[in-house]
Amino acid sequence: MQQIPVHQHDPKQVDGKIYVRLTEGHFQQIRRVISGGLMLMFFLTAWINLDGQQIVLFDFSSRRLHLFGMLMSPKDIYLLAGFMIVGAILLFALASAYSRVWCGFACPQSIWTWVFIRIETITEGRRNNRIKDDTKGWNTAKLSRRIAKHSLWAAFATLTSMTFIGYFVPIREIANDIISLNLSLEMFSWILIFALLTYVNAGLVREKVCAHMCPYARFQSVMFDPDTRNISYDVERGEPRHKNRSSNDSGDCIDCKLCVHVCPTGIDIRQGLQSDCISCGACIDACDDVMTRMRRPTGLIRFISENQEQGKASPVLRPRIYAYIAAIVMISGYLIWAFVNKEALIIDVIRDRQTLFVTNGAGEVCNEYKLIVENVSIANNSFTLGLDSTLLRLEGKSQLNLQQGQRDELNYRVCAPVNADTSLLPRQINFTAANSAGQWQQLSSFIMPQQRR
Ligand code: SF4
Numbered sequence: 001m002q003q004i005p006v007h008q009h010d011p012k013q014v015d016g017k018i019y020v021r022l023t024e025g026h027f028q029q030i031r032r033v034i035s036g037g038l039m040l041m042f043f044l045t046a047w048i049n050l051d052g053q054q055i056v057l058f059d060f061s062s063r064r065l066h067l068f069g070m071l072m073s074p075k076d077i078y079l080l081a082g083f084m085i086v087g088a089i090l091l092f093a094l095a096s097a098y099s100r101v102w103c104g105f106a107c108p109q110s111i112w113t114w115v116f117i118r119i120e121t122i123t124e125g126r127r128n129n130r131i132k133d134d135t136k137g138w139n140t141a142k143l144s145r146r147i148a149k150h151s152l153w154a155a156f157a158t159l160t161s162m163t164f165i166g167y168f169v170p171i172r173e174i175a176n177d178i179i180s181l182n183l184s185l186e187m188f189s190w191i192l193i194f195a196l197l198t199y200v201n202a203g204l205v206r207e208k209v210c211a212h213m214c215p216y217a218r219f220q221s222v223m224f225d226p227d228t229r230n231i232s233y234d235v236e237r238g239e240p241r242h243k244n245r246s247s248n249d250s251g252d253c254i255d256c257k258l259c260v261h262v263c264p265t266g267i268d269i270r271q272g273l274q275s276d277c278i279s280c281g282a283c284i285d286a287c288d289d290v291m292t293r294m295r296r297p298t299g300l301i302r303f304i305s306e307n308q309e310q311g312k313a314s315p316v317l318r319p320r321i322y323a324y325i326a327a328i329v330m331i332s333g334y335l336i337w338a339f340v341n342k343e344a345l346i347i348d349v350i351r352d353r354q355t356l357f358v359t360n361g362a363g364e365v366c367n368e369y370k371l372i373v374e375n376v377s378i379a380n381n382s383f384t385l386g387l388d389s390t391l392l393r394l395e396g397k398s399q400l401n402l403q404q405g406q407r408d409e410l411n412y413r414v415c416a417p418v419n420a421d422t423s424l425l426p427r428q429i430n431f432t433a434a435n436s437a438g439q440w441q442q443l444s445s446f447i448m449p450q451q452r453r
């Protein structure tokens, strides 16, 4: 197992603020496309409705999850767990192949941190200006720059918080309540809490989350092997580094430190692989730019595996990756099958507890029930409702036609002749619903006068 050193920060940045310099280049373009796409998805998906229903909504009040036109109940929670397991294996495969590219390119913590750094650069200027600003005293210009930065951070954090909560409470309701100044104190508090968390995470704590709070930084070495592509500085080519390449034995590194200045976690990758590196590729882009300007080949810092460094064959697709892919295919296959064949109907039976039984004009003793039925399949369905006992008579609607996602509350009576032999009558009864796809049932109790002791 490859051991990854924990910290080797640039000495000037230890215990201090990290002033990140934004850079341009191949990997930054890829990162922006991925993070821009994901961010757009996050902000827009909550607003998309299908047949009047928000397409992604974790509705805790009715214990239902609406997912792209499908309805899931707590019984389907194992499906969600399964999809999360597939996601985790995908992450392992990605880490084994290309180290922490998930962290650098797609993790929400990084994406939001980059946005906050961009806002900081727009409002307070580039890295050098920000350092100068921090060493100078306060004046009106500095104060207005700070106010602008923190206001934009706060606005973006609030927008993020409202959207996030909009996946648990219909987002249009939240928006209407805000517009009509009718927001409840509870909702206001939730928005405030998540906005604060976003603000602190992406604005103030930043790379410390990746280094100290995210467990991934610690166990990543388990997933690395000699074929894993890591961000690596070519020591042989770069050293000895010299600011002006006057000496004949100078390496290609001109010690400009741009690779350190652009690093969002503030490390110097020239010290070797470190656990704080989130594989964002910013140092590659910065160094490639320097090398191009120096008319030297690019790639002084690059994604390379240990085996490649030693000139050995190093395929990305290897047995370990094939094993991950096989696991993903098998679990996904099972989940898709389970999803298509998942429970089509949920029946809840609520027995009337006010009146144990009533007698009707036909000389029968009846118990009263409320049935809550919900079609949670991916299609409209019809069901025939009945009882599992032929000794009892069910009074109520026997044919149910439910649209996909439709929920109905229906009243039923279960009756038996008043003089029936109670020893033959069941005390436990099952309400059944059946169609050509299967049968569903829910247990309840039946009480006759003689059964009271
Ligand atoms: S950016 Fe490249 S040349 Fe500049 S210090 Fe880093 S490795 Fe050396």
Ligand code: SF4
Residues within 6 Å of the ligand: 104, 231, 259, 262, 263, 264, 265, 266, 267, 268, 269, 276, 277, 278, 279, 280, 281, 282, 283, 284
């Ligand atoms: S060392 Fe390079 S790849 Fe790693 S986090 Fe810093 S800039 Fe990104």
